[in-house]
Amino acid sequence: MPEPATTELSPVRLQELLLEHPALDGFLTALACDLAGHLAEWDVSDAAITVVRPRRQTVHAGSGPGVSAHGQSAADPASGVLTIGLPVPLAGAGGAVLTVYSEHPGAFGPEAVQAVERAAAETATAVALALRLDAQTHRAENLQAALESRTVVDLAAGIIMAQNNCSQQSAVDILRSVSNSRNVKVRDIAAGVVAVVSDRVSTHFEE
The missing domain is CATH 1.10.10.10 (Winged helix-like DNA-binding domain superfamily/Winged helix DNA-binding domain)
Incomplete structure (x- = not known):
């Protein structure tokens, strides 16, 4: 079992992603790719982020072909699927979840779960900011x-x-x-x- 990850997701990198991908779906896709790489030492092969927005279409973004457009693993679920809620404050109903996938059965032990939870907590603020920017853009367009x-x-x-x-x-x-x-x-x-x-x-x- 690998040691707990110590490398945090850089706030600077999260800011870069926000600047490089102003559209919400583009940002979430890029973030999912970064998360998959960040958690690779825990046998994570793919990552996905799903955001349920009040009165608007749900947004789902994945890091690669291992994740379908509907948030399901393309492989057999027994290969390893872990879903953790992102602590993102949303007005009204809604929320955000981070789902990671592994090709190895039983990959997500206690240490791996803790690593994914840390990653979710580290990215929550950036996701919340992206959602706020998306809401402002939506209001401006309307x-x-x-x-x-x-x-x-x-x-x-x-x-x-x-x-x-x-x-x-x-x-x-x-x-x-x-x-x-x-x-x-x-x-x-x-x-x-x-x-x-x-x-x-x-x-x-x-x-």
């Missing part, structure tokens, strides 16, 4: 999409107001009525109105 949607709807309403000599509320009601009758989002209806007018203006200038 805000941008909402602003773009509002702009398109306002433009379409202005076009309808000019064409029908009606109020803004009446124009919006027309968009909503068409949206309901066609079962299409208001934004898509508005985008169609703007596109038609844009094509006409473009053709006019071309002539």
Whole structure:
């Protein structure tokens, strides 16, 4: 049995991974690869990290072909599978787990379990930071999409107001009525109105 691992996962290396892989799935994949190498002396062949995010898709990342996209070992489970929860604080329901795989039955004795637990604790802060950055990016993207949607709807309403000599509320009601009758989002209806007018203006200038 090997001696307990003494080499800690470097905080500098974890920071490098965050900078090199701003996307959450890319960061988790790179981290899983590093963890697999870090724990190789404990007969770990592959590692995977699974994150369950509230109201969003679960993210699973593995270190290599030994781990499928669904977090299961490609080899027989009896070959060695150890799953440990990462102490990552998540708002609401959710959580993160580190799963390591070995090709050798019975590889995970008490010392190996302790080594994996240490690795999970050492990476928890970096995972938590990656999740926070991912959440902020998600909110920013949603805000941008909402602003773009509002702009398109306002433009379409202005076009309808000019064409029908009606109020803004009446124009919006027309968009909503068409949206309901066609079962299409208001934004898509508005985008169609703007596109038609844009094509006409473009053709006019071309002539």
